[in-house]
Amino acid sequence: MERLVCFLCILALTAGCGPEEEQLEARLLPLAGCKAVGDSIRAAAIEEMSRKLDAELDRYLTSSCYADPYSPPAGSGMWDCSGDPGKCSSSYGDADSEKQDDSSGASSYSKTNNQVAGVEEADLVKTDGSYLYLASDDGFHIIRAWPPEKTEELIRVPIEGTPQRLFVLDDRALVYSSVGDGGSQAACTYGYSCQFTGDGHPTKMTIIDIRDRRSPRVVREVKLSGSFISARRIGRSIHTVVTAPGPKLPSQRYRPAGLGACRDDRNLWEILTAFETLRRDNTAAIMNADLGGWPTIIDTRPLGGEKRTENVLGGCDGFYRSRQASGDQLTTVLSLDLADDSAAAVASTIVSRPGAVFGSKQALYLSVPHERASSGWWYQSMSGQEEASTVHKFSLTSDPPAAVYAASGVVKGRVLNQFSMDEHDGYLRIATTSGHLPGPDVYSTLTVLRHRGEALVAAGAVDRLAPKEDIRSVRFAGDRAFIVTFKKTDPLFVLDLEDPEEPRVLAELKIPGFSTYMHMMDSGHLLTIGYDASNQGSFAWFTGVMLQIFDVSVPTNPTLMHKEVIGTRGSSSEALTNHLAFTYYAPKNLLALPMTVCEGDADAAASSGVYGTEMTFSGLMVYDVTTGSGFKLRGKVDHKSADGLSCNTWWTNAHSQVKRSIVMEDYVFSISEDLIKVNSLDDLAQDIVVLPLGAAP
Numbered sequence: 251m252e253r254l255v256c257f258l259c260i261l262a263l264t265a266g267c268g269p270e271e272e273q274l275e276a277r278l279l280p281l282a283g284c285k286a287v288g289d290s291i292r293a294a295a296i297e298e299m300s301r302k303l304d305a306e307l308d309r310y311l312t313s314s315c316y317a318d319p320y321s322p323p324a325g326s327g328m329w330d331c332s333g334d335p336g337k338c339s340s341s342y343g344d345a346d347s348e349k350q351d352d353s354s355g356a357s358s359y360s361k362t363n364n365q366v367a368g369v370e371e372a373d374l375v376k377t378d379g380s381y382l383y384l385a386s387d388d389g390f391h392i393i394r395a396w397p398p399e400k401t402e403e404l405i406r407v408p409i410e411g412t413p414q415r416l417f418v419l420d421d422r423a424l425v426y427s428s429v430g431d432g433g434s435q436a437a438c439t440y441g442y443s444c445q446f447t448g449d450g451h452p453t454k455m456t457i458i459d460i461r462d463r464r465s466p467r468v469v470r471e472v473k474l475s476g477s478f479i480s481a482r483r484i485g486r487s488i489h490t491v492v493t494a495p496g497p498k499l500p501s502q503r504y505r506p507a508g509l510g511a512c513r514d515d516r517n518l519w520e521i522l523t524a525f526e527t528l529r530r531d532n533t534a535a536i537m538n539a540d541l542g543g544w545p546t547i548i549d550t551r552p553l554g555g556e557k558r559t560e561n562v563l564g565g566c567d568g569f570y571r572s573r574q575a576s577g578d579q580l581t582t583v584l585s586l587d588l589a590d591d592s593a594a595a596v597a598s599t600i601v602s603r604p605g606a607v608f609g610s611k612q613a614l615y616l617s618v619p620h621e622r623a624s625s626g627w628w629y630q631s632m633s634g635q636e637e638a639s640t641v642h643k644f645s646l647t648s649d650p651p652a653a654v655y656a657a658s659g660v661v662k663g664r665v666l667n668q669f670s671m672d673e674h675d676g677y678l679r680i681a682t683t684s685g686h687l688p689g690p691d692v693y694s695t696l697t698v699l700r701h702r703g704e705a706l707v708a709a710g711a712v713d714r715l716a717p718k719e720d721i722r723s724v725r726f727a728g729d730r731a732f733i734v735t736f737k738k739t740d741p742l743f744v745l746d747l748e749d750p751e752e753p754r755v756l757a758e759l760k761i762p763g764f765s766t767y768m769h770m771m772d773s774g775h776l777l778t779i780g781y782d783a784s785n786q787g788s789f790a791w792f793t794g795v796m797l798q799i800f801d802v803s804v805p806t807n808p809t810l811m812h813k814e815v816i817g818t819r820g821s822s823s824e825a826l827t828n829h830l831a832f833t834y835y836a837p838k839n840l841l842a843l844p845m846t847v848c849e850g851d852a853d854a855a856a857s858s859g860v861y862g863t864e865m866t867f868s869g870l871m872v873y874d875v876t877t878g879s880g881f882k883l884r885g886k887v888d889h890k891s892a893d894g895l896s897c898n899t900w901w902t903n904a905h906s907q908v909k910r911s912i913v914m915e916d917y918v919f920s921i922s923e924d925l926i927k928v929n930s931l932d933d934l935a936q937d938i939v940v941l942p943l944g945a946a947p
Contacts, residue, residue: 287571366611422459437478449478490584546561594650596653690718693714744808782815799875925940
């Protein structure tokens with residue numbers, strides 16, 4: 251509303267309307283000490299409060315009850331816009347802010363399905379070919395896995411909280427667990443319908459010396475008040491991302507006392523004055539609040555023969571704030587040396603909510619989504635955009651391990667998951683979607699960012715990709731990018747990124763359904779998992795789980811070589827939304843997938859979207875996969891259980907009884923929540939070992 255332009259400029263306590271506030275700087279600003287951190291949190295809270303108060307005022311004034319022109323009394327002295335929003339000022343000024351076992355191991359075995367070679371991702375199971383190391387609800391398990399017919403649990407180490415994932419390097423293991431009481435939220439890895447906010451619980455890192463596999467010992471514990479978001483291991487260096495709520499601030503009021511839904515006997519000036527008085531009161535409450543409840547990181551480790559406990563965040567070193575209010579959460583990257591208990595952990599912290607994390611050998615990137623409607627100010631380069639993401643880069647060092655803030659940039663839209671980002675030859679490539687289906691203004695963008703100074707600057711882009719569709723999967727491979735979008739059909743786009751300043755679309759292949767994860771079989775072939783779909787005109791029903799092989803050796807002419815559909819609507823797999831459950835073992839041309847198969851009337855599922863009514867299988871399915879012959883089912887390992895399984899699983903909530911699988915020579919290990927099975931690849935129906943989990947240590 252034009253009549254409110256001047257009034258709405260009054261955010262003088264946090265940000266002015268001057269040209270300097272229109273500079274499109276996404277870079278983070280360092281904060282010198284805890285007072286500066288507190289000031290930044292207060293300023294963000296004031297900005298958020300003012301935004302909400304302005305929105306409430308706008309709703310109030312645009313109701314049918316109000317038609318008065320704006321006419322403040324002369325000489326009021328409360329503000330002076332002089333007809334120019336860029337000159338808004340306030341008479342009350344700005345806020346003051348500123349190995350022991352001798353067993354041999356398998357000669358070959360599958361490993362964690364990492365996105366980037368040499369950058370290890372935390373997972374719930376690891377192996378070295380001799381042992382399985384498992385994080386389960388009841389602790390950390392060490393399981394002798396070779397020879398497979400003698401698979402047995404050597405020991406279970408109780409871990410505080412609920413173990414979720416781990417790293418293992420030589421004779422060291424690091425177990426992440428969620429601790430504390432209270433409610434929990436679902437953590438996610440595929441951000442189509444969720445945010446990367448963790449599970450809401452504090453995190454504990456337990457480091458264990460496993461030189462004696464039968465008698466491991468805890469050597470270090472790190473307790474973080476933040477929830478786990480992501481982690482990477484590069485050599486001995488561990489980099490962990492967590493997020494924690496900022497200090498609690500008093501609740502705010504957004505309607506002045508005594509104001510009804512419509513105008514009574516007050517004139518418009520009195521209404522505006524009441525809202526401005528409330529703004530002052532809210533601001534004073536925030537400024538005078540005691541900032542208790544700071545996030546903490548407690549590192550307990552041996553030092554000089556004794557244990558020393560220190561609060562890593564105690565001095566607020568390595569804290570940064572964004573120029574755009576990014577929420578009152580604190581997102582921290584904690585780095586430590588897994589093999590050296592005497593080396594201190596190092597933290598870098600942003601006053602910001604979290605986002606999707608991508609890690610290369612050189613850097614860690616955090617993509618934080620923003621919506622214009624909920625932001626106090628907006629990037630000029632994003633004018634006309636309703637969504638944008640700030641991308642923060644942290645350079646990684648190993649001696650000592652640290653994540654040092656390096657640069658930031660801004661792109662339109664939001665990422666789907668970590669595979670939407672990739673670093674190559676010093677450039678970050680990032681694929682984003684703007685808008686949400688079924689809205690008509692949905693499209694996607696691939697942006698190439700160059701690191702220049704403290705900024706990530708756009709070097710090139712492909713914009714307006716696949717109008718009216720959104721991204722369902724992305725895979726980067728050297729100078730190529732593969733992007734799958736979807737609304738009714740599955741366009742597979744092949745992009746040429748050889749010239750980072752001139753990225754371009756080489757080809758588009760349209761087929762039914764969509765892929766949620768793409769895997770490079772080799773340089774010329776894509777192996778994918780996703781959903782088949784039935785076109786319904788303006789939309790499509792997703793149906794069975796779909797496996798595909800694409801020939802992309804001629805990038806201008808991608809072709810679908812093979813397709814396999816499993817079950818009907820309601821069938822599901824952990825691997826659909828979590829790449830760590832996808833086991834493609836190239837040496838044996840094997841694909842092992844956790845799977846819940848539902849069957850029913852396929853025609854009804856395709857025409858009316860009904861779910862399969864009969865669960866016919868729950869366990870691990872193993873395929874022989876070649877580019878020449880496609881998919882040949884080798885066999886199944888049955889884990890069927892009625893607990894927590896159904897045939898009405900929504901596609902973004904994919905899950906299965908089996909969580910992971912590992913191939914060792916001619917055997918496969920399938921891991922569910924409560925047991926491990928060992929089976930020969932030559933006879934998958936016959937269990938060699940069934941090892942229950944959860945027995946007393």
